[in-house]
Amino acid sequence: MSPRIPFIDPRYYQIAVLSTLVVYGTTTLGFGIHWENALSIVVVALATQYLGTVLLTRSSFDPLSAIITSLSLTLLFRTDVALLAALAGFIAIASKFVIRVRGKHVFNPANIAIVSLMFSSDRAWISSGQWGSTTISAVLLIGLGLLVLTRAKRAETTIGFLVAFSSLLLARAVWLGDPMSIPLHQLQNGALLVFAFFMISDPKTTPDTATGRWCYAALVAALAYVIQFVFFIPNGAVIALAFAAPLVPLIDLLSKGLHYQWRPSTAISQTSKGVSNA
Amino acid sequence: MRSLVLVSVTLLTFFVGATAQAFCGFYVAKADSELFNEASQVVLVRDGKRTVITMVNDFKGDVSEFAMVVPVPTFIEREQINVGNQAVVDHLDAYTAPRLVEYFDSDPCHRVVYEMAAPSARMDFDEAAVRRQKSLGVTVEASYTVGEYDILILSAKESDGLIRWLNENQYRIPAGAERVIGSYLKQGMRFFVAKVNLEEQQKSGFSNLRPLQVAFESEKFMLPIRLGTLNAKGKQDMYVYTLTRTGRVETTNYRTVRLPSNVELPVHVKGQFGDFYRTMFAKQTELANERGVFLEYAWDMAWCDPCAADPLTADELRSLGVFWLDKPTGNSPRRGMAPQAQNVFVTRLHVRYDAEHFPEDLMLQETGDRENFQGRYIVRHAFEGADTCGMAEEYRASLIERQEREAKMLASLTGWDINDIRAQIPGLPQQVDEPWWKTIWN
Numbered sequence: 242m243s244p245r246i247p248f249i250d251p252r253y254y255q256i257a258v259l260s261t262l263v264v265y266g267t268t269t270l271g272f273g274i275h276w277e278n279a280l281s282i283v284v285v286a287l288a289t290q291y292l293g294t295v296l297l298t299r300s301s302f303d304p305l306s307a308i309i310t311s312l313s314l315t316l317l318f319r320t321d322v323a324l325l326a327a328l329a330g331f332i333a334i335a336s337k338f339v340i341r342v343r344g345k346h347v348f349n350p351a352n353i354a355i356v357s358l359m360f361s362s363d364r365a366w367i368s369s370g371q372w373g374s375t376t377i378s379a380v381l382l383i384g385l386g387l388l389v390l391t392r393a394k395r396a397e398t399t400i401g402f403l404v405a406f407s408s409l410l411l412a413r414a415v416w417l418g419d420p421m422s423i424p425l426h427q428l429q430n431g432a433l434l435v436f437a438f439f440m441i442s443d444p445k446t447t448p449d450t451a452t453g454r455w456c457y458a459a460l461v462a463a464l465a466y467v468i469q470f471v472f473f474i475p476n477g478a479v480i481a482l483a484f485a486a487p488l489v490p491l492i493d494l495l496s497k498g499l500h501y502q503w504r505p506s507t508a509i510s511q512t513s514k515g516v517s518n519a
Numbered sequence: 520m521r522s523l524v525l526v527s528v529t530l531l532t533f534f535v536g537a538t539a540q541a542f543c544g545f546y547v548a549k550a551d552s553e554l555f556n557e558a559s560q561v562v563l564v565r566d567g568k569r570t571v572i573t574m575v576n577d578f579k580g581d582v583s584e585f586a587m588v589v590p591v592p593t594f595i596e597r598e599q600i601n602v603g604n605q606a607v608v609d610h611l612d613a614y615t616a617p618r619l620v621e622y623f624d625s626d627p628c629h630r631v632v633y634e635m636a637a638p639s640a641r642m643d644f645d646e647a648a649v650r651r652q653k654s655l656g657v658t659v660e661a662s663y664t665v666g667e668y669d670i671l672i673l674s675a676k677e678s679d680g681l682i683r684w685l686n687e688n689q690y691r692i693p694a695g696a697e698r699v700i701g702s703y704l705k706q707g708m709r710f711f712v713a714k715v716n717l718e719e720q721q722k723s724g725f726s727n728l729r730p731l732q733v734a735f736e737s738e739k740f741m742l743p744i745r746l747g748t749l750n751a752k753g754k755q756d757m758y759v760y761t762l763t764r765t766g767r768v769e770t771t772n773y774r775t776v777r778l779p780s781n782v783e784l785p786v787h788v789k790g791q792f793g794d795f796y797r798t799m800f801a802k803q804t805e806l807a808n809e810r811g812v813f814l815e816y817a818w819d820m821a822w823c824d825p826c827a828a829d830p831l832t833a834d835e836l837r838s839l840g841v842f843w844l845d846k847p848t849g850n851s852p853r854r855g856m857a858p859q860a861q862n863v864f865v866t867r868l869h870v871r872y873d874a875e876h877f878p879e880d881l882m883l884q885e886t887g888d889r890e891n892f893q894g895r896y897i898v899r900h901a902f903e904g905a906d907t908c909g910m911a912e913e914y915r916a917s918l919i920e921r922q923e924r925e926a927k928m929l930a931s932l933t934g935w936d937i938n939d940i941r942a943q944i945p946g947l948p949q950q951v952d953e954p955w956w957k958t959i960w961n
Contacts, residue, residue, distance in 0.1 A: 418698050
């Protein structure tokens, strides 16, 4: 990072973007987001973050990540049971404090909450088709904006995933003799883009080295493809991430790098209970 | 020469009719009640991997002309095929139809009639054809007679072999079919080909073709619509009714949009509900960039409020393939009754599609959403008695306001001219003074 450019925590940008998407989705696209669900998620996630920080770490309370997780959950996770929404907020944040390997949490918080509840309850789902094609280019632009603003730091996962997944879809279309309008249509999926720019990209839960991140992105894309086109389960990417996440510590073992810090000034020594691999 | 043309009709089927001029899908106007040209109906019962599909053949031509080709994900045994009862599908249609509240319109939006005039072109899957099929790499995996239908289950190594076989058996396949059929074959799908057995049909005593039902087990929860778009003249309408155990069904690869509902409209809409509904649907399709799948009804099958028709009985549901119902108890749900645990959730989706806007088959998923939704439109009659108290004046003033609001709502939903609407509302000033700039861009 160039020292002349003042550092702005990229999470502020993420919060702004995700909030905008929540508002737009609710008012214009008819996402059917229940306000009591959104409220339950935010309150429970922040409370869990606070308690976790106070009881389990020596760091100070930082609400930003919990807010991002809450917004991601509000955007992607659907249920008509407010209790399940609250549970999603709890699972997401608690997983950060509980499921850790070598000072790094294993699962993307929103992702593990969504996947675990989708598999354990028939009242929880993802509405991946709800974005409409006009929104897609906007989401894409916003996502690219994020990459630029964060100076493409650790953008390998997003780019790697999108390239690998697109290639697989294109290859499938070529093999089947399908028109290109089909893979293009499959890629114009708002939930997929939100996943690529705001979920798999989470620097805290991706491998520490660039090589590791490229491999990880390709692996998630391959798994997503298998889930969606071999097992015919919708939302392959979101499910794939939950299954691939436990491999991150292994990838980190094989290729050693530095844990990501949201605020560079806090320095490595201050990671919550963390011991850097450096 | 018995030339046959592929007549797109349903989503996953193509009906094979007679000659090109006998193209399916001419709308026979019968009244307001028959709304959509080129529509088809499918009932999908789904729980886990188990699926029962009911396909309605609204075919009114010479039945010897009828044939349809449906991609199916698995081999189909004789017992997996059944001939259903049209009346049950009609009942489901009526139960889920968008409604005008106070009139309990039993059937505002209903199925559509196809007229098909066609010369005779009976198809025979004769022995020579069976011999020929082998050299083309086509395998007739099974052939059954079910009710009035003769059914073949076909698989093939290559699409061109299958297409040549279909051509040699009097199907003339439109351009582009090879690609789609090839894609389905590579995805391991087979083809279910049905034609009418005239002898059986006469014996059955039914003049119309009854719905064909197929039960199968597959991970794929989808409706293959690509074949149906091949030679369609423009857009087609399709109604998909799903019956599931938990909740509403939606598409995962297209936007599922709720139709505007629970709106108050001018009283005269009562006399032109069909027209209103058809225009509103067209307008909403446009607003969704012609890529929306519209939710028209989502409800627990045990009740309704208001009811456009009684809920389906357990026997009717079972005949549609709802296999998880308990043994018949004789107690059928009644109009407007409190919920009874039937564990059947009905979703009615209405899609207007063509190849350009719907390149991919409809992929579906069952959600956990049990929130009820219905297309419900309200008309409120004004009090017509004499004004006998001081409150009446206030009421009359508010009435004008309300009627103006209703007129605007109708205009915005349908795109109809606001002044034409006002002209049909007695007592409402025809020209409301509006700022001059309101009409510049709108």
